Every structure is written in C-alpha cells, then in structure tokens.
Amino acid sequence: MADDTHEGGKQTDESRGNTPDEAALSARLGSLDQRLSKIEGGRKIGTDLSGDEQDTAQAKASAMAIGLRLSSELVAGILGGAALGWGFDRLLSTSPWGLIVFSLLGFTAGVINVMRAAGVMAKQSERL
Structure with missing residues (x-):
C-alpha cells in the first residue's frame, strides 16, 4: 500500500491541499480579517454621534436648507422677470x-423676497 499520497499511513500536506503557498495565503487572509475588524470597530465608534454633535449636524443641515431656499428665491425672481420681459x-x-x-x-x-425670507425686512420695520 505504498502510493504517493500516503507516507506511513498519514496523508502528506500536499494531498490535503496545504501547500506552503496556501498556508501563506491563509495567514494573509487571517491578518486581513483582523485589520478589517479593527477598522470596522473604529468606524462604529466614530459614527456614534453625541447629543452636541447631532445638534451641530442638524444646524448645518438647516443652514444648508435655508441657503438653498434663499438662492432659489433670487433665481426664481430673475427668471420670472426675464420670462415676462x-x-x-x-x-x-x-x-x-x-x-x-x-x-x-x-x-x-x-x-426683496430673499430679504423678507431671511427676516431682514422684519427687523428693519421693527426699528422704525
């Protein structure tokens, strides 16, 4: 019972598929898995926002919405006037x-619409 795949009743590393290249690949995959786990854990910690950071994020989003509204008011006025003209x-x-x-x-x-929407006109009329 002497064939190439058995030596003394035991299978060789090559017959089980554990060549040195595969062992190195397995070690590299294990190392990559550990590094990805560390990065994923760091991202979870980084994305958990505290109350102050959530308020800041909401304030930035609100400011962006106000800016877009004011700019659309101005552009709409200009385009409307140009279309009428x-x-x-x-x-x-x-x-x-x-x-x-x-x-x-x-x-x-x-x-005028931008000033009214921003509240500048209301503040000026209160002063008078």
Missing part, C-alpha cells in the same frame, strides 16, 4: 427693452 418683447416687438427692464425688476423682486 421676453413675452412682452415678443408681443410688442420692443426687442431687448422688455427683457432688460423686466430682468431688472425680477432681480429687485428676488432680492
């Missing part, structure tokens, strides 16, 4: 003048 130019054949005048009026209306 273009319409009047097409109807009355007053080439660029309607677009220019109504774009300026739209810009003015947009700035």
